[in-house]
Amino acid sequence: MTPTGPPDALARRLGTGDAVVLGLAAMIGAGVFAVFAPAAAAAGAWLPLALGTAAGVAYCNAMSSARLAARYPQSGGTYVYGRERLGDFWGHLAGWGFVVGKTASCAAMALTVGVYLFPDQARPVAVAAVLALTVLNLFGVHRSALAARIIVAFVLAVLAAVVGAGLAAPAGDAGGTGPLGGVGSVGGPGWGVLQGAGLLFFAFAGYARIATLGEEVRNPQRTIPRAIPIALGLALATYALVAFAVLRVLGPARLAETTAPLAEAVAVAGADALVPVVRVAAAIAALGALLALILGVSRTVFAMSRGRHLPAGLDAVHPRRQVPHRAEIVVGTAVVAVVLFADLTGAIGFSSFGVLIYYAVANAAALTLRRDEGALPKVVPLVGIAGCLLLAATLPGTAVLTGLAVFAVGVIVWWAGRRRFGRSRAGYPDTLPPR
Template sequence: MTDPGAHAPLSRRLGLTDAVVVGLGAMLGAGVFVAFGPAAAAAGRLLPVALVLASLVAWANADSTARLAARQPTSGGAYAYGRARLGPAWGALAGWAFLVGKTLSAGAATWAVGTYAWPDQARTVAVATVVVLTGLAAAGVRRGVAVTRAVVALTLLALAVVVVAAVVSGPTDAPGGGDGAAGPGTVLGVLEGAGVLFFAFAGYARVATLGEEVRDPARTLPRAVALALGVVLATYAATAWALVDVLGVTGVAASARPVADAA
């Protein structure tokens, strides 16, 4: 007799590169474009310390996620891990927490898209982005990965332009450029800045949900999480340096669109 709770297994079509791209697509989103402003306002000159702290927390979280994904390669993610290790109630709580968190982060991400793409119609652009991405998700994982590749490439290109511009032009003479007026930073400010920057790393858990869609998940998932997070950390470090070099800490803190202002 068929178990009513069972589901047909998904096709294992994705390799390591695909899984890394999915992870990059989940992390290289709104966070890098909007998080540095409030983080700089909170941490002041200690913005690099806040970034290091956020990356350490993200790495610890990602490593545990990768280990769980390797031991239990299913598509359930946090729900499946909580249910298997702690029981149904904890699994349900983890699943709902994941769903609520991703819903909120999706809202923030699409709002950032609207803010950068068309500030006067940010809400309309955000809603349209949600509709388009929902359609892509419904179209299947292969199409989704193909689009994600393009988005990741464009994002990396945009950030590369900022970094190259910083190298070529050097510090700006515009008001707010340089670090002279920046606050010295405090412990609480660093913690607040790290909390904001951690949002920019959110997304590595998306890789773990591919447990039933990647080949050799026990080997692929941990490597994909580590590679994706490593690329993102290097990208954010270079971007943070470029933003501070061009705008100064006070300029980054005062900007609602620091990446666009620094380009």
């Protein structure tokens, strides 16, 4: 049935379950299969502490985002919150960080698909994955949510098998002391834990997809605050179980060195039959993350174009399918371009930097909420701001320097847009008509 409503309105088709699944698809794909090895290289045997630190910061961000999303159920996430609560510049800065950082995340997930399925043809496979999922999104977000539900169910079943194999096998000889074995040549407490947490934060950022889909969620004032903490809690439980099982079998040093930690863990555990299944699951999980990421980035591009922080015309809505088709096409094209030159590890670090700045703005916006607007206890957004800035500062130096340079470009873009359109941006609606 063709949706009714204003021609520039997005269709509200997602319920709580759909929103939770889209957030899980983004988090599970990114976290389990992409960041454990580099995080272990930084934190060593203290990886569980780094995971807990990242989860704590993510919790503060999630609570702030949930309250803001309920207040402003629009596409764009913190781009909208920052603009409405802190001013035009901060909204632009948040949106810029999200779009640039998550474009790198999209490329990382697409490359993960290629590396796991056809290592010798990783880039062509990655490009094909981006094109296929962009086309899927163009046919409507409801179909995207259905695909994400299938992906999450399969991946969680495989991860349960990995955990079972890891717990049943004899513990690996890590060679030293520590909470789960020796640290060896990899990181330790202090700076290593913080850097590991910063990298692991990449794995928790998927719940942002729920907030950026604010205009496509039914009853957003109720659905979004429920869906975000549920998705985050399920993801944390999954990560903790998998991290314990993999560390138990491989030890921190071997985990830090492997490119496919889950596949190697089940092989070492003696479950050789699971290895190809894990590789397929890794590719499917990355596809699920990529699907949700393209959705979120395209909605932020859509919102920033509507506010004239990005070129006009990207805020067009398809008259029949009611999706931001031009924004989706542009995002898909940009991800393909990054895939052709991307470095997987560097993309993870750069993405974490951009998204941590994005959430620092979200927490700052949440600090301005009044009690009648659903304000949180002040300690939650304050801890969120401090945590985001601290983890961003402790990321690998290349990621920090590249991130600062890209944000400097974003400031120039804002300044140029301000001169062209003026502060009021009159004539460009901040909200879509209600459905």
